[in-house]
Amino acid sequence: MPEPVVVAENLTRLFGDFVAVDHVSFRINAGEVVGYLGPNGSGKTTTIRMLLGLLEPSDGRATVLGYDAFLQTEEVRARAGYMSQKFAIYDDLTVWENLSFYGGVYGVTERARIEATLARVALGGHEKTLTRSLSVGWRQRLALAIALVHQPKLLFLDEPTSGVDPSARRVFWDLIYDLAGEGVTIFVTTHYMDEAEYCERVGIMREGKLLAMDTPANLKAQTLPGPVWDVFAAPLQAGLETLSVTDGVLHTGLAGNHLRIITRPKMTVRRLRAALTAAGVEVAAVERGEPTLEDVFLSLAKGD
Amino acid sequence: MLNSRLRSIIRKEFIQILRDPRTLAISLFIPIMQLFLLGYAATSDVRNIPMAVWDQNRTPASRALLDAFRAADYFRIAYDVGSEAELRTLIEMGRARVGLLIPADYDLRFLDGTAQVAMVLDGSDPTVGSTALSAAQLIGQAHATRILNERMQRAGATFSLQPPLEVRTQVWYNPDLVSAYFMIPGVIGMILYAITSMLTATAIVRERERGTIEQLIVTPIRSWELMVGKILPYVILALLDTLEVLAIGHWWFGVPVRGSLALLLALSGLLLLSGLGIGLYASTIANTQQEAMLISWMTLLPGIFLSGFFFPLEAMPKVLQWVSYAIPLRYYLIIIRAILLKGVGAAAIQNEIIALAVFGVAIMGAAALHFRKRLD
Numbered sequence: 119m120p121e122p123v124v125v126a127e128n129l130t131r132l133f134g135d136f137v138a139v140d141h142v143s144f145r146i147n148a149g150e151v152v153g154y155l156g157p158n159g160s161g162k163t164t165t166i167r168m169l170l171g172l173l174e175p176s177d178g179r180a181t182v183l184g185y186d187a188f189l190q191t192e193e194v195r196a197r198a199g200y201m202s203q204k205f206a207i208y209d210d211l212t213v214w215e216n217l218s219f220y221g222g223v224y225g226v227t228e229r230a231r232i233e234a235t236l237a238r239v240a241l242g243g244h245e246k247t248l249t250r251s252l253s254v255g256w257r258q259r260l261a262l263a264i265a266l267v268h269q270p271k272l273l274f275l276d277e278p279t280s281g282v283d284p285s286a287r288r289v290f291w292d293l294i295y296d297l298a299g300e301g302v303t304i305f306v307t308t309h310y311m312d313e314a315e316y317c318e319r320v321g322i323m324r325e326g327k328l329l330a331m332d333t334p335a336n337l338k339a340q341t342l343p344g345p346v347w348d349v350f351a352a353p354l355q356a357g358l359e360t361l362s363v364t365d366g367v368l369h370t371g372l373a374g375n376h377l378r379i380i381t382r383p384k385m386t387v388r389r390l391r392a393a394l395t396a397a398g399v400e401v402a403a404v405e406r407g408e409p410t411l412e413d414v415f416l417s418l419a420k421g422d
Numbered sequence: 423m424l425n426s427r428l429r430s431i432i433r434k435e436f437i438q439i440l441r442d443p444r445t446l447a448i449s450l451f452i453p454i455m456q457l458f459l460l461g462y463a464a465t466s467d468v469r470n471i472p473m474a475v476w477d478q479n480r481t482p483a484s485r486a487l488l489d490a491f492r493a494a495d496y497f498r499i500a501y502d503v504g505s506e507a508e509l510r511t512l513i514e515m516g517r518a519r520v521g522l523l524i525p526a527d528y529d530l531r532f533l534d535g536t537a538q539v540a541m542v543l544d545g546s547d548p549t550v551g552s553t554a555l556s557a558a559q560l561i562g563q564a565h566a567t568r569i570l571n572e573r574m575q576r577a578g579a580t581f582s583l584q585p586p587l588e589v590r591t592q593v594w595y596n597p598d599l600v601s602a603y604f605m606i607p608g609v610i611g612m613i614l615y616a617i618t619s620m621l622t623a624t625a626i627v628r629e630r631e632r633g634t635i636e637q638l639i640v641t642p643i644r645s646w647e648l649m650v651g652k653i654l655p656y657v658i659l660a661l662l663d664t665l666e667v668l669a670i671g672h673w674w675f676g677v678p679v680r681g682s683l684a685l686l687l688a689l690s691g692l693l694l695l696s697g698l699g700i701g702l703y704a705s706t707i708a709n710t711q712q713e714a715m716l717i718s719w720m721t722l723l724p725g726i727f728l729s730g731f732f733f734p735l736e737a738m739p740k741v742l743q744w745v746s747y748a749i750p751l752r753y754y755l756i757i758i759r760a761i762l763l764k765g766v767g768a769a770a771i772q773n774e775i776i777a778l779a780v781f782g783v784a785i786m787g788a789a790a791l792h793f794r795k796r797l798d
Contacts, residue, residue, distance in 0.1 A: 170640050172636065172639060172640065192642060195640050195641060195642055198640075200637065200640045202636055202637060204632070204633030204636070205633075206632070206633050206634040206637030206638075207632075207634070208434070208632070210437075210438055210441050211434065211437060211438070211441075215434070215437060218430075219431075219433070219434040220430075220637075220641065221430075222426045222427065222429060222430025222431075222433075223426075223427050223430050223431065223638070223642070223643050224641055224642060225426050225642070227426055
């Protein structure tokens, strides 16, 4: 049994009458990369803030690195790294000044450590650049360097890739994997479904509730009630309306130029085609789709 | 002795101050600007009041009266007019503040002792109006006395007319009653109080706006280190400003420094506690830099008016005088004017020092507590 690094038990946070996080329980083991997937406002950031002792839980408790997240915040903060979605960078300071400032705050003053941290996020050679003039992708890497400067064993990343272009996102995830390879435990929130696929385990949040947390493969196998189909038909809107009332179809949704549907296990291509043709919709193709976390999310979100 | 956390934040704050030309300009040039504006413009010394004269008499006697007005530098005879309407127009247009009417029979009635001249005053500015009024009366009386004396001498009198009572005035500390001596210590107080509080408030709120405060909170930095580290650079800046304004005040405006400079700086530190405390408090309520600016300014402005900076406290209604006791700047202005102009030591102003210290500690303490709560 691996040692848990984060344990949340019935973690709850209210803002007035609004339940931001609703009795959430999970554990994260050492060295894991765990994703926290959910739309904006689903309680991801609030969860991280409670784990870092920034917010007091209204109910429940959390242990981080063996310390109580709210009562022993100093212990937690000295050992954990945090990267917020706002990228806490001073625009009027250079790359070097930003990092050596945060280093000093953590008691890291040796030049070599700062240099090594910059090198590992591939910002070496840009020490004297004012961060104001950096692109979003570079700012993101500097923000990661700031979270890493004191060599934490646990890293909280809150929407680290929001607003960053796809190639920069890929570079960033490579960095995350390098860190995980060195044994750093990573807790990362995102609303990008494709990113969640990279995680060893994914928790799915909606309206403050943790609907499920498992490996992407298990989530797909266990939460999807049946096969997933891609239906290419015209007109699309009529197809959508028809399928949503067709017996055996559980979820329907638009996915770009086609329809994405989840059905009961015994559904066949022939029955889908027949239902559509009967409603006067022209069918180009009906194919079995590879389940994604998006399907899982869709299915969980509508399943209550 | 400073730990690396405190050192880092102080260094960072200094880099940011030096790199932001606007903040630097606000903190170094605005005080000088205020000093020159208030040192020159906000003066209540009344000199060279423009006067329009309608001399209907035009005799040596009337000219002698006008010479008496010219001799005192309160008035400047700017217009010689030919009708009352002309005189009225000049006063309405604001070109002349005072009108003097000498009747046609002035020299004749002068002989039998019933001469009268009329003085018209523009009372819309009470400071100028009242000064002109008393100056005109004094000039008239002195002129009359002198003529009376001359006449008696000519008549063979062996004594001269001497009033039975004379008030001999002696002005201490500022014998020429130069307004700048009064205003410049006030400017120093205002800078310490207002500029530092606004700079502190915006510096802290800027961290909240950019989201860096959240990042700082999750580091091992302690509340007091963050607070002291953010404030200390502004304290140093404020003391530099004080020396700057004091130097210009002394060498340019000639404001005397009669007391101990060290005592003054130490007590300026006490005022800073209040000013920074207000700024810190504003930063805990405000969400944007503009809000922080507005909150601290709204708190400071009434205080500045009630501090005795512009208007003497003794002339205010009783209620406002009571309110002024709650304004730390009030005590500092008494202190700095006493040290600079009167050259007193701590003993003479001990009540003010105690009051200033109590307010400083109370405001700063309250702000610090509130600041901590917002962090955790």
